[in-house]
Amino acid sequence: MTHIQSYIKENKDRFLNELIELLKIPSISADSAYRNDVLKTAEAIKLSLEKAGCDTVEICTTDGYPIVYGEKIIDKNLPTVLVYGHYDVQPPDPLDLWNSPPFEPVIKKTALHPEGAIFARGACDDKGQMYMHVKAMEFMTSTDQLPCNVKFMIEGEEEVGSSNLAIFVKENQEKLKNDVILISDTGMIAQDVPSITTGLRGLSYVEVEVTGPNRDLHSGLYGGAVANPINVLTKMIASLHDENNHITIPGFYDKVEVLSKEERAEMAKAPFSLDDYKKALDINDVYGETGYTTNERNAIRPTLDVNGIWGGYTGEGAKTVIASKAYAKISMRLVPHQDWEEITQLFTSHFESIAPKGVTVKVTPHHGGQGYVTPINSLGYKAASKAYQDTFGKTPIPQRSGGSIPIVSLFEQELKSKTILMGFGLDSDAIHSPNEHFGVFNYLKGIETIPLFYKYFTELSK
Amino acid sequence: MTHIQSYIKENKDRFLNELIELLKIPSISADSAYRNDVLKTAEAIKLSLEKAGCDTVEICTTDGYPIVYGEKIIDKNLPTVLVYGHYDVQPPDPLDLWNSPPFEPVIKKTALHPEGAIFARGACDDKGQMYMHVKAMEFMTSTDQLPCNVKFMIEGEEEVGSSNLAIFVKENQEKLKNDVILISDTGMIAQDVPSITTGLRGLSYVEVEVTGPNRDLHSGLYGGAVANPINVLTKMIASLHDENNHITIPGFYDKVEVLSKEERAEMAKAPFSLDDYKKALDINDVYGETGYTTNERNAIRPTLDVNGIWGGYTGEGAKTVIASKAYAKISMRLVPHQDWEEITQLFTSHFESIAPKGVTVKVTPHHGGQGYVTPINSLGYKAASKAYQDTFGKTPIPQRSGGSIPIVSLFEQELKSKTILMGFGLDSDAIHSPNEHFGVFNYLKGIETIPLFYKYFTELSK
Numbered sequence: 067m068t069h070i071q072s073y074i075k076e077n078k079d080r081f082l083n084e085l086i087e088l089l090k091i092p093s094i095s096a097d098s099a100y101r102n103d104v105l106k107t108a109e110a111i112k113l114s115l116e117k118a119g120c121d122t123v124e125i126c127t128t129d130g131y132p133i134v135y136g137e138k139i140i141d142k143n144l145p146t147v148l149v150y151g152h153y154d155v156q157p158p159d160p161l162d163l164w165n166s167p168p169f170e171p172v173i174k175k176t177a178l179h180p181e182g183a184i185f186a187r188g189a190c191d192d193k194g195q196m197y198m199h200v201k202a203m204e205f206m207t208s209t210d211q212l213p214c215n216v217k218f219m220i221e222g223e224e225e226v227g228s229s230n231l232a233i234f235v236k237e238n239q240e241k242l243k244n245d246v247i248l249i250s251d252t253g254m255i256a257q258d259v260p261s262i263t264t265g266l267r268g269l270s271y272v273e274v275e276v277t278g279p280n281r282d283l284h285s286g287l288y289g290g291a292v293a294n295p296i297n298v299l300t301k302m303i304a305s306l307h308d309e310n311n312h313i314t315i316p317g318f319y320d321k322v323e324v325l326s327k328e329e330r331a332e333m334a335k336a337p338f339s340l341d342d343y344k345k346a347l348d349i350n351d352v353y354g355e356t357g358y359t360t361n362e363r364n365a366i367r368p369t370l371d372v373n374g375i376w377g378g379y380t381g382e383g384a385k386t387v388i389a390s391k392a393y394a395k396i397s398m399r400l401v402p403h404q405d406w407e408e409i410t411q412l413f414t415s416h417f418e419s420i421a422p423k424g425v426t427v428k429v430t431p432h433h434g435g436q437g438y439v440t441p442i443n444s445l446g447y448k449a450a451s452k453a454y455q456d457t458f459g460k461t462p463i464p465q466r467s468g469g470s471i472p473i474v475s476l477f478e479q480e481l482k483s484k485t486i487l488m489g490f491g492l493d494s495d496a497i498h499s500p501n502e503h504f505g506v507f508n509y510l511k512g513i514e515t516i517p518l519f520y521k522y523f524t525e526l527s528k
Numbered sequence: 529m530t531h532i533q534s535y536i537k538e539n540k541d542r543f544l545n546e547l548i549e550l551l552k553i554p555s556i557s558a559d560s561a562y563r564n565d566v567l568k569t570a571e572a573i574k575l576s577l578e579k580a581g582c583d584t585v586e587i588c589t590t591d592g593y594p595i596v597y598g599e600k601i602i603d604k605n606l607p608t609v610l611v612y613g614h615y616d617v618q619p620p621d622p623l624d625l626w627n628s629p630p631f632e633p634v635i636k637k638t639a640l641h642p643e644g645a646i647f648a649r650g651a652c653d654d655k656g657q658m659y660m661h662v663k664a665m666e667f668m669t670s671t672d673q674l675p676c677n678v679k680f681m682i683e684g685e686e687e688v689g690s691s692n693l694a695i696f697v698k699e700n701q702e703k704l705k706n707d708v709i710l711i712s713d714t715g716m717i718a719q720d721v722p723s724i725t726t727g728l729r730g731l732s733y734v735e736v737e738v739t740g741p742n743r744d745l746h747s748g749l750y751g752g753a754v755a756n757p758i759n760v761l762t763k764m765i766a767s768l769h770d771e772n773n774h775i776t777i778p779g780f781y782d783k784v785e786v787l788s789k790e791e792r793a794e795m796a797k798a799p800f801s802l803d804d805y806k807k808a809l810d811i812n813d814v815y816g817e818t819g820y821t822t823n824e825r826n827a828i829r830p831t832l833d834v835n836g837i838w839g840g841y842t843g844e845g846a847k848t849v850i851a852s853k854a855y856a857k858i859s860m861r862l863v864p865h866q867d868w869e870e871i872t873q874l875f876t877s878h879f880e881s882i883a884p885k886g887v888t889v890k891v892t893p894h895h896g897g898q899g900y901v902t903p904i905n906s907l908g909y910k911a912a913s914k915a916y917q918d919t920f921g922k923t924p925i926p927q928r929s930g931g932s933i934p935i936v937s938l939f940e941q942e943l944k945s946k947t948i949l950m951g952f953g954l955d956s957d958a959i960h961s962p963n964e965h966f967g968v969f970n971y972l973k974g975i976e977t978i979p980l981f982y983k984y985f986t987e988l989s990k
Contacts, residue, residue, distance in 0.1 A: 095845075096843065096844060096845030096846060096847060097843060097844055097845065098844065156847060156849075157841065157843060157845075157847055159841070159843070160744070163743065163744070163852075225846075225847075226845050226846060227846065253749075267748060269748075269848070271846045271848070273846075278809075278811060279809040279810065279811055280809055280810035280811075281625065281809075281958060281961050281962060281963070282622070282625070282960065282961040282962060283809070283960070283961060284931065284959055284960040284961065285831075285833045285835060285859055285861065285960075286729060286731075286826075286861055286929070286930045286931030286932050287715075287826060287929070287930050287931055287955055287959075288809075288826055288930070289826060289831040289833045289859075289861050289930060290816050290817060290825040290826050290829055290830075290831030290833075290861065290930070291814055291815075291816050291822045291823075291825040291826040291930075292809060292811060292814055292815055292816070293811070293813075293814075293815035294833050294834060296833075296834040296835075296836070296837050296856075297765065297766075297769070297832075297833065297834050298815075299762070299837075300761070300762040300763075300765040300766045300834065300837070301762075301766040301769075303759065303762040303766075304759075304762045304763040304765075304766035304767070305766070307759070307763075347740075347741040347742055347743075347745070347750075347754060348741065348742035349740060349741055349742075349754060349755070349886050349887075350885060350886065350888075351755075351885035351886045352753055352754055352755075352886060353753075353754055353755035353884065353885065353886035353887075354752050354753050354754070355752060360753045361753075363752040363753040364748075364749060364750055364751060364752050364753040367752055368752075369747075369751040369752030370759075371747045371751045371752075371756050371758075371759065371850055372756060372758040372759050372762065372839075372840065373747060373758075373840050373841055373846070373847060373848060373849050373850070373851075374758070374839065374840035374841040374842045374847070374849075374851070375758050375761075375762070375837055375838065375839050375840060375842070375854070376837065376838045376839075376842040377834075377836065377837050377838075378834065378835050378836035378837060378857070379619065379621070379835055379836040379857060380836045380837070380838040380855075380857075381558065381559060381619060381621070382558060382559055382560065383557075383558030383559065383619075383688050383894070384558060384687075384688060384689070384733045384735075384835070384857065384859070384894040384895065385558060385618060385619055385687075385835060385836070385857075385960070386731070386733070386835055386859050386932075386960060387618075387835050387836075387960050387961070388833055388835070389835075389836070390625075392837065393842075394758075395840070395841060395842075395846060395847070397747055397751075397846070397848050399747065399748055399751050399752065422815065423812060423813035423815065424811050424812065424813045424814060424815035425811075425815075426812075432845070432846040433846065467748070467749070468748045468749050468750070468751060468752070468753075469746065469748030469749055470748050470848075493749055496743060497746055497749075498744065498745070498746040498747075498847070498848060498849050499743050499744040499745060499746065499849070500743060500744060501743070
């Protein structure tokens with residue numbers, strides 16, 4: 067493709083500044099206090115898609131936050147690429163661990179990002195990676211090199227389960243008709259080790275509430291005589307893993323995809339240093355399911371993690387109280403063939419069944435989604451592989467990710483097309499964590515690689 | 529004693545209004561945000577003791593909140609009663625469970641309090657019960673019926689461990705010299721079943737912190753591969769009790785006082801309905817150490833309760849994060865002969881020893897105190913018993929309380945005198961809970977009974 071590098075060079079500062087403006091808006095979908103900011107972000111995306119050359123752009127309202135849809139159809143006989151991304155971000159807390167305010171983006175150099183990285187909530191997940199596609203579109207239209215039709219579908223509820231997007235997709239199958247879906251919401255192995263994510267884990271996210279006495283009690287007068295909801299909750303959660311860190315929920319593993327020796331050997335080829343891994347996290351050892359490596363534990367095996375827990379007195383000093391209620395947010399990462407709704411049901415029945423006398427238990431499902439696997443012999447994968455080959459000078463490694471993009475399996479089910487996950491972030495970019503960032507190198511490399519995907523996909527489709 | 533009932537009748541409204549004014553000040557010692565209110569309360573106590581007839585009243589500064597000391601010495605040859613109480617209160621949270629604001633006292637009738645009860649934080653613990661002594665003093669001085677010397681020592685750090693009071697007592701043994709210590713900071717069995725607390729549990733209160741990775745992590749990318757501090761904390765806490773709800777800390781029970789069959793039989797005579805108990809707490813069953821009754825579990829047996837737990841994302845919605853840290857506040861109620869400092873040490877070494885690889889653990893002791901037992905053949909107990917006999921028309925029942933007043937055992941050690949615990953509150957008064965209250969009947973009955981204790985103690989001392 068001609069001029070792409072020079073185009074990026076000339077427009078680099080503008081590309082960065084446009085993204086920085088987008089990152090300044092705190093579009094936290096999980097917290098209703100930020101409703102107006104989320105809506106404002108949708109407007110900004112609409113404007114950016116129009117500027118990038120989409121013929122029609124609309125803000126599609128839902129029961130939740132709107133979906134921004136844009137398209138440019140140049141020839142009905144040419145293939146159509148559907149780009150998906152999200153403009154909402156994770157809550158930034160704990161705020162005190164950020165070195166700079168999460169919504170005041172700054173560019174700083176780091177060991178892994180000698181060219182600098184943009185530090186802000188959403189820099190990588192997913193505003194930065196989503197905006198690469200907008201700028202790639204701008205390049206292709208402004209230089210008249212768009213080889214096929216394009217559709218954009220950018221949502222604002224990915225971080226809270228995409229439930230309204232699911233409805234939107236089901237109701238707009240014709241509008242969303244495409245030949246391949248392109249998403250950048252994952253990572254790559256290293257700056258010099260490009261990779262394409264071929265597998266995603268599913269997710270089941272629940273909230274549990276344990277209620278004991280009808281009011282908080284004095285721990286002196288009642289301690290030892292009534293069930294303490296916090297003690298009980300810790301016992302119940304602890305019992306969800308056995309001594310080998312296997313999950314104890316009956317039926318939990320029944321449908322888990324079992325990989326062959328060969329597949330596991332193939333996976334093991336990806337460059338990985340356990341020492342670097344431990345050093346990066348400042349831990350003296352890893353921890354997980356017996357019989358699996360670290361990369362297997364967070365990619366091909368299901369997990370159960372408490373994402374939040376609270377109850378009783380958590381303020382300064384001491385309060386000798388037995389709380390009436392204790393709570394936890396628990397998420398399970400699922401692997402292909404595990405059905406998230408079935409797992410949610412298994413969890414619920416099991417958790418209710420292990421509640422001791424003296425307490426009542428409530429389980430509230432938050433959201434979930436299925437796992438996903440994409441075959442490396444598909445047109446889309448081949449096109450992506452060639453694109454990376456051109457821009458990185460080496461063949462990307464197919465990689466299973468531990469993360470979840472619940473909507474991907476729904477896309478396949480409803481739109482009958484495969485999704486290609488071209489991620490340009492690094493695991494160390496701290497997405498969902500304080501000091502999230504996205505490398506300037508990665509941002510620009512994405513903008514450079516994406517148009518080549520369009521080119522090769524169109525050629526391979528002939 | 530003459531005129532006591534008529535005096536109370538004439539001054540009832542003033543007695544109530546004075547207490548209500550005191551309850552309006554949020555003297556929360558655990559939260560430094562209320563520092564000025566705590567200090568303001570000390571001033572109010574000083575004024576009330578002067579009005580009640582103390583000859584000298586002083587505000588004694590400490591490294592924490594001041595101690596209000598007042599005295600009236602009428603004759604060196606007469607016995608001296610030292611009254612102890614505290615003017616600080618527990619934090620009121622959770623605020624949303626209060627039916628009226630915790631620091632806007634209101635008098636409402638309840639089933640157990642047909643004459644009305646004052647609803648406010650501190651109404652019973654301990655402003656209300658402490659102020660009974662001030663009003664009893666006022667009666668005795670204004671009617672010239674004070675039979676002995678009186679010393680008041682009212683502190684502002686009881687709810688946070690009384691560490692500065694301990695220093696004050698050690699440094700002022702001559703000033704605090706007395707023949708008996710009188711405290712109203714406990715309860716009685718029922719409105720028509722007066723009781724005197726003869727035993728208190730000790731306390732060890734610690735805060736624990738579990739640290740895993742050096743930052744919050746994305747649970748998809750790292751879930752299952754690194755130790756999740758919250759999962760680990762639940763496992764560690766759960767392991768502190770075995771299947772019989774015995775505490776598993778090595779050496780924890782070594783010095784526990786073992787009661788004889790006879791003593792347990794004596795205890796069992798106290799009127800108690802398990803059904804009413806369960807109904808009052810709205811629980812389908814009680815829960816506790818195998819082999820002991822409910823009243824034994826919360827009186828003669830040590831316990832371990834989590835008073836607060838927190839970590840990860842606890843806001844609205846869902847966040848798929850693995851927290852870097854998880855925390856809990858844990859308190860242990862101790863029985864006579866268990867040394868709180870030794871128990872704190874046993875807990876710390878054990879808790880550190882059960883931490884798995886991949887996390888680090890920090891244990892921070894908050895405060896503690898020894899248990900206490902007072903003999904029913906002491907002068908003070910006999911005097912109190914006769915006083916109740918006069919005002920309630922029946923002999924009070926000696927009762928072991930599950931609560932702790934850590935300073936009591938220190939009083940005996942440093943001042944060589946016994947403490948008499950004349951409590952007028954009910955277990956259902958919700959101290960340390962939302963909607964704490966104190967019966968008008970109980971408040972006035974206390975004011976009526978206390979002067980009789982002075983009378984009989986002085987007579988029995990001759």
